[in-house]
Amino acid sequence: MKLGRATIKDIAKALNLSASTISRALKDYPGISDETKRKVKEVAEEMNYRPNAIALSLRKSRSFTIGVIIPEVVHFFFSSVVSGIEEVAHSRGYNVILVQSNEKLDREISSIETMLSNQIDGVLVSFSKETKTFNHFTKVLDQGFPIVFFDRAPEIPGAINVTVDDYQGAFDATTHLISQGYKNIIHLGGPKLLKISTERERGYKDALTHNGLDFKSEYVIPCPIGTVEESQQIVAELFSNMTVRPDAFFACNDVGAVGAMMACREIGLKIPVDVGVVGFSDWQFCSMLEPKLSSVAQPGALMGAKATEILIDIIEKKIDPESMENSLILKTKLMARDSSKRF
Amino acid sequence: MKLGRATIKDIAKALNLSASTISRALKDYPGISDETKRKVKEVAEEMNYRPNAIALSLRKSRSFTIGVIIPEVVHFFFSSVVSGIEEVAHSRGYNVILVQSNEKLDREISSIETMLSNQIDGVLVSFSKETKTFNHFTKVLDQGFPIVFFDRAPEIPGAINVTVDDYQGAFDATTHLISQGYKNIIHLGGPKLLKISTERERGYKDALTHNGLDFKSEYVIPCPIGTVEESQQIVAELFSNMTVRPDAFFACNDVGAVGAMMACREIGLKIPVDVGVVGFSDWQFCSMLEPKLSSVAQPGALMGAKATEILIDIIEKKIDPESMENSLILKTKLMARDSSKRF
DNA sequence: TTGTACGCGTTATCAC
């Protein structure tokens, strides 16, 4: 009874019954006298018995636990996703085990290993910036282990991916800028390796040509690090060097957009009068800035929720991974605020 | 071999050896021929054997997993803490299982129950705003189950708490405002139930009297909801009603501070010239605002890391919870930025 | 209505 870890056996001894009777009584099996059930439950309560989930896992080869591998938690988008994941998992009776890769490939690899060792029922993954090959995923995937990817999803045949429509989001944002009369729109890009970056760039490009504007490759400027300082500096240099003056920025993420806003303010350009700015992700702080930053909202919590539902459905064999649509693309929503509205 | 879940027994059969030999060979026990070891490891690799952590947990009554119960993940401070927790846990060979209470008491209660059921080795807790009684903690604590509280910590005798020095942080912030010449300083308070709120208010009060200013209870204004809109509205009303014009705000959190900034801007007051503002927590966006918001930085990741170290030390009996200091108080750091600097 | 025996995967212990 130490540590309140009373087992079925302990109850059995206390009542002079067999372990199986206790087990059955606790689960209201038919064929156990009400009297016994009552007694058993009473004693169980007294000894504060708690079923041992580990023993159950071992028996059923199921842990009712799902794993989550993300680059980092301290990130508005990812924490939103985790929130959605946790919510759905909890409501369906699953625990969530969380690992950050810290954008490192080796931690990503070792994480799935531990997860498998721990008899995790399935995992949700958004891979690291370092990840270029996917053997560590396909290997376990081929063994029938359920994995659902979200946001940063690999192009593996048969992999199930939940993403947002980055292309459309970027297209909308750029179109919006054009509709507000901006003509020289710079795109501050993200890490080239990630599909989300290339998709956003593609949306930007198509929106331009679709609206009769020229796409100029020198208008796409990568911000590999992803800090405010970086984009602020890049934009500042831009204004001092470029022959044609940019009048708008569509950034791959909100942090980049903030940098652009700061750089503009520094050289005395007014937003949105002189320069328009739109970000991507719609982090909380967008509406706290002055002027309020326009941004493309990604449904983070919804993404987490959807991905989790799919994963658990696969685990519980409610759907067959072979026969399903292998990608779910969620809609983004342009939040047009003061930073890009001239009219 | 289905699902790559080869067991020791499978290897034993394949090699015509006993399970115990395999177990020993895999762990390089003395008294096993090198030849056997080689073969065993080879076959294990081939069958891609992975030790079953669940079986191990059952045997050892240890899961090498710690639980984390927090109000919500989508929160800069808490996600920082989680990051620190995950980091330390990982480096010491522990998994992290995450649950959000969503500020609900009942979810908090059921969470510890599942954790105990899952043979979690110990938990880290920051309780919900709803939590007024602590029986659900003391009950398991008394059974010798390791719990370490962080940030929102209860006043239970013997409970181990890791917090930041809210009092000193508030004292510093208020003193800073005074030193900049502000005289009518309003405190935008947080939820009364939380000790962090009362401590911050106490720090504010003491800083005033310590500097020869009067503390007026009507200058402490609660913001129970905690949204930008709420504090914005409260501050706006303040300016229209109060006889004495406030010239500074020390908010219990950054969101409240932003609301104050917005309200001031709306009625044409310049920050920091007319009004000074300081927040608490130093969220990422503070330095993205215009003017940059001064705030009291709390070491979130460090707090998570420290709490985890203590918890694991207790679990591994490296320290005795009875004989240790039962509270660790981390220092805050005032980040004085443009929103409060007149000189 | 209740008890017995077995297995989930692993390892410590004793035996040969």
Added chain:
DNA sequence: GTGATAACGCGTACAA
């Protein structure tokens, strides 16, 4: 050097 057995906590087919 290696094997057999028991035990961790639980559920269940089979017996009584």
